[in-house]
Amino acid sequence: MKRLAILGSTGSIGQSTLSIVEQFPDRYQVATLAAGRNVDEAFAQAVRWRPKLVSLSSEELAAQLCKRLNEAGISGTQVVYGSEGTVACSTHPEADFVVSAIVGVAGLEATHAAILAGKPVGLANKECMVAAGEILTAAARERNVPILPIDSEHNAVHQCMRVGDHKEVKFIWLTASGGPFRKTQLSEFAAITPEQALKHPTWVMGRRITIDSATMLNKGLEIIEACRLFNVPASQVRVTIHPQSTVHSLVEYVDGSILAQISMTDMRLPILYALAYPERPASNLTFDLAALRHLDFEEPDFERFPCLRLAYEAAERGGAHCIALNAADEVAVEAFLDRRIPFTEIAGTIGKVLASTPESHPATIAEVLASDREAREKAHALVA
C-alpha cells in the first residue's frame, strides 16, 4: 500500500491521481492533499479521502475549510496553509510517495523538501525541473530518491530508456503535436488571436500550456526537463512533429534501434505508471492498435517556432537562462491572453529577457526564486 501526498490535488493532474486511487484502493491511499484556492473541491476531497493533512493557499481559506469540516463532523484531518502548509504535506511522515502537480514554481519548495525527506516523487510539474532541475536531481541522486516523470513525453522516454543502458542512448526524441499553427502561413502569425491559440488539436489542457503548445515553448521546456531528468546534454534531445499525439516519445540507441511508447492521450496512464513503477497494473485505458491507422512525423520548423530555438539556447547555458525562459514566457503568455502583445511577441519578449540574463547557476531554491522574480520583472517591463 502506497500512501500519497498529492500536491495540486484540485487541479487536473491531482484529480486524475485521485481517480487512480479510486480505481486501485488496495494499492493506494491518500495521506495528504495540498490544494490552492478551491475550498469547495478541497472540502469534497477531504470528505471523500479523509487525509491526515490538507493545505490551502491562505489562512482565511484554511479557516473556512476547518469550519466546514467541523460542521460535517469530519475529524482526523488537520488543515494548514501557505507554502509551509504545502511543505508539511510533501514531507508528512505518513506519505510514501509525492505527486508534484502544482503548476509553476509554486510547487518547487515542497518538491525539494520531499526529495530531501527521501520520498519518491512523481513529477507532473515541468517548471520545477526547468527552474531548479540541477538542484533537484543532485539532491535526488545524493539520497537515491527516484523522480518519476508524469509528463506524457518524459514518461514515454522513461519507459523506452529501460531497453538499453544510459550510455547507449543516442537521441531522446520528444514528439510534439505541432499545435494549431503547424500549417499557418508565417505572414499570419502576428495576427493570431488568443481564441485561435487556445484551440489545441489533441490535448485538453490549461490556458498557459495550451498557448505554450501553440508557440512550442512547451516543447522547449520539455527539452530542458529531459536534459535534467535523463542526464543528457541538449544536443541529445530532439523534437519530431507528430500531429496524432499517439507516440508519446521515442529513444534512439547507438546500435540503430528506436523504441517508441504508444498509448491513449490520457494523463491517468503516466500517473499510474509513476505510482506503480516498476509494476504495471491492469487498467481499462487501453489503446485500440487496430485503430492506429496513420502516424505522421515531420521535422519542426525553427523559423515558425522561434521558441524552440530559444529553449535550446537556454538548455545549453543552463541555470539562470532556463529560469528566465520559463519566467519570461509565463509573463508574455499572460500579456498575449490579455491582448497586450501580439502572438509573435511571446518569443520576442523571451528572447530579450534571455539576452539580458547574465550566466549564473543558482545553488539554492531561494536563489532560484530570486532569479525567477528578476526575470519576471524584466518581462513585465517589456510587455508593459
Add this chain to the structure above:
Amino acid sequence: MKRLAILGSTGSIGQSTLSIVEQFPDRYQVATLAAGRNVDEAFAQAVRWRPKLVSLSSEELAAQLCKRLNEAGISGTQVVYGSEGTVACSTHPEADFVVSAIVGVAGLEATHAAILAGKPVGLANKECMVAAGEILTAAARERNVPILPIDSEHNAVHQCMRVGDHKEVKFIWLTASGGPFRKTQLSEFAAITPEQALKHPTWVMGRRITIDSATMLNKGLEIIEACRLFNVPASQVRVTIHPQSTVHSLVEYVDGSILAQISMTDMRLPILYALAYPERPASNLTFDLAALRHLDFEEPDFERFPCLRLAYEAAERGGAHCIALNAADEVAVEAFLDRRIPFTEIAGTIGKVLASTPESHPATIAEVLASDREAREKAHALVA
C-alpha cells in the same frame, strides 16, 4: 570476446553475421562455420576467417574443400560434413555462441545439440521453433540457455518485452508488410503467377519466404514462433498490417502502454542485437527518424489470407499440427513455383494436410522429423 559457431554461413543471415564480425573484430571471432553446398563461398570464408571447423553437406564437397585449403596452404581448419558435421560445428568446445541460420528443419538437430551443450543461441531459423519449439524451449529452460531471436519481428518483441514483466504483457503485435497482394481483388488471387508473388514490397529475401509473405503463412509461422519464444498462448499474439515494415513489432501491456521497436529493414541489426545482448554496440545502421513521414497500420483480412487462420489453428493445437503447417507449406510453395498448383491452392493444400493430421506432441527431434516427413508425403500426394 565471443567465439561464434555460424550454422548456415554461406546464406544471407550467415553472410550478414560475418559482416558484423568484420565490423567488430574486438568483440567477435569465428570458431566454426557450417555451410551447405556452396564450396566456393565456404572456401573464401575459411581463408578469410580461419575457423577451427568447417562443415559441408556431403563427403564429396568436404573432400573438395580440403583439397583447396591444402593447395592454398591453409592449415588449422578441419573439414567435416553432413548432419554430424553441423552438430560438430554447433557443439564445438571453442564456440561460445551459436547463430542458427540454416533454412528449414535441416538446422534443427544442430540447434538442439547446441542448447544441450549449454551454448546461447541466436535463432534466425523460424522452422526450428515452429517444428520443435516445445522441445527446444524446454531444453533451454532446463539448462538456463538464452535463445535470442534474430527474426526482425521477434527481435523487436524481445526488446519491447524488457519494459515490463512477462505477466504484464497483454498482446504481442507482430507487424506484417501485407505482401504484394494486400490490395489485390480476391477474385484475381487464383490467377497470381510466381513472378507476381516473388515481388516483395519491402524486404529482399529467399524464394520460399517471399511466397510465404505473399500468402502471410510466414506471419503464421511467426505467430507460432512468438508463442514458443515468449511463452504465451496464440490468443495473445496478434498481427497488424504495416506496409512500411519500419515498426518491426509491438508489445501491449495490461496498463495500456504499447512499446514499439523501429529501425532500418536490415538484418544486421537484429543479428548485432542477439550477438551483443544485453549490450548495444554503436553501429552505422542508423535510421533517419526525420524521414519516418508516415506509418500505416490496418487489420489483416483473414479471408484474403486464409493461411493466417490456418496458422492460428495450428498454434492452438501445437505439436504435429505446427510441424504439418510448415512442412505442407514448403511442399505447396514449391509446387506453386513449379506452376503445378495455383496460388490459392497453397492454403488449400495446407488445410487438407492439417485436417488429416492427428493430434500428437513429438517429444524428440527424431519424432519431429518423422512427423515432418509424414506431412510432406501427404502434401506431395495432394499436389501431384
